[in-house]
Amino acid sequence: MKRIGVLTSGGDSPGMNPAIRAVVRKAIFHNIEVYGIYGGYTGLINGNIKKLELGSVGDIIHRGGTMLHSARCPEFKNPEVRQKGIENLKAHGIEGLVVIGGDGSYRGAKALTEQGFPCVGIPGTIDNDIPGTDVTIGFDTALNTVIEAIDKIRDTATSHERTFIIEVMGRDAGDIALWAGLAGGAETILIPEENYDMNEIAERLRKGQERGKKHSIIIVAEGVCSGTEFAKQLKEATNLDTRVSVLGHIQRGGSPTAADRVLASRLGARAVELLIEGKGGRAVGIENNRLVDYDIIEALSKEHKLDLQLYKLSQELSI
Structure with missing residues (x-):
């Protein structure tokens, strides 16, 4: 393989830039040319493809977001549209593609693979909802952003003796809410994977008040309500007086943590190795701190499972 492409798709996540950097530099180390596809799958079908050099990825390891930009592309579900993208890749002599993104990005990579173009997926999403890997690129940074916000909001909650409700991202997965809630000492955590009992929540708050507790933090994943x-x-x-804070897209931004930079570097390099080995249609991940790769089609047939033991622990510690 002499030329590969790399793109980022879907929602951005901190650590995408370090992953791009790793793909480019690992490939060039092995005398392989790298082309960046700008604007995700939309850029692919529009032919927005440019060659990347070592200097192209200089000074990006500390930056959030993605230098290649990203976009949603519903029309990529059409086989004819995907074929146009494949033709654009072949016109540049590109023989393999690295796709960095979440579930939707993986589906695009899966579809390209099924049409005969080898792709390797790298899990880049703050939601941590990709099967086959213990953690996704961007989750750790987003988590620390939320925890920092919880700590600051708790200061105000304490000062004004109020209950604060903090809405975090997580449409279908409660990982951010659960991990941040546990790390931030939240009294109640609501996640899409588990139903909540308002009577139980009210009773927990009442018991807290009885023992002199005058403030509380409640974390709500957006997928719940x-x-x-x-x-x-x-x-x-x-009849509690509450205040609501919606963290929104602040969770996606910011300089990636050291953990995300290292993870992105490892996964990006491994993706290039797979293409060098002639292994397309794969996805990379990390399990028990060991790099793994698996069939991308098989991965999408599995379901992401939240660690419900953590959820149980959070309830036990919030008495």
Whole structure:
């Protein structure tokens, strides 16, 4: 293999830039040319493809977001549209493609693989919802962003003796809410994977008040309901005075943590190795601190499973 391409797709996540850097420099180390596809799958079908050099990825390891930019591309579900993208890759002599992104990005890579173009997926999403890997690129940074916000909001909650509801990202996966809630000492955590009992939450808050506790933090994953909606439900059940903070896209930005930079570097380099070995249609991940790779089609047939033992622990520690 003499030429490979790399693109980022879907929602950006901190660590995508270090992953791009690793792909480019690992490939050039092995005398392979690298081409960046700008704008995700949209850029692929529009032919927005440029050659990357060592200097192209200089000073990006510490930057959040993605230098290749990203976009949603619903039309990529059409086989004819994907074929146009493949033709654009072949026009540049590109023989393999590294795709950095989440579930939707993997589906695009899977479809390209099925049409005969070898792709390797790298899990880049703050949601941590990709099967086959213990952690995804960007999750650690997003988690630390949320924890920092929780710590600051708790100062105000303590000062004003109020209950604060913090809405975090996580439409289908509760990893951010669960990990941040546990690390931030939240009294209640709501995740999409588990139903909640308002009576139980109200009772927990009541017991806290009885022992002199005058403030609480409640973490709500957006996939459960909005923070505002939950605040109304809580008001009806307890008549508590609450405040709502929606962290929103702040969770996606910022300089990647050391953990995300190292993970991205390892996964990016491994993706290039797989293409060199002639192994397309794969995805890379990490399990028990060991790099793994698996069939990307098989990966998408599996379901991401939240560690419910952590959820149980959070309930035990929030008494």
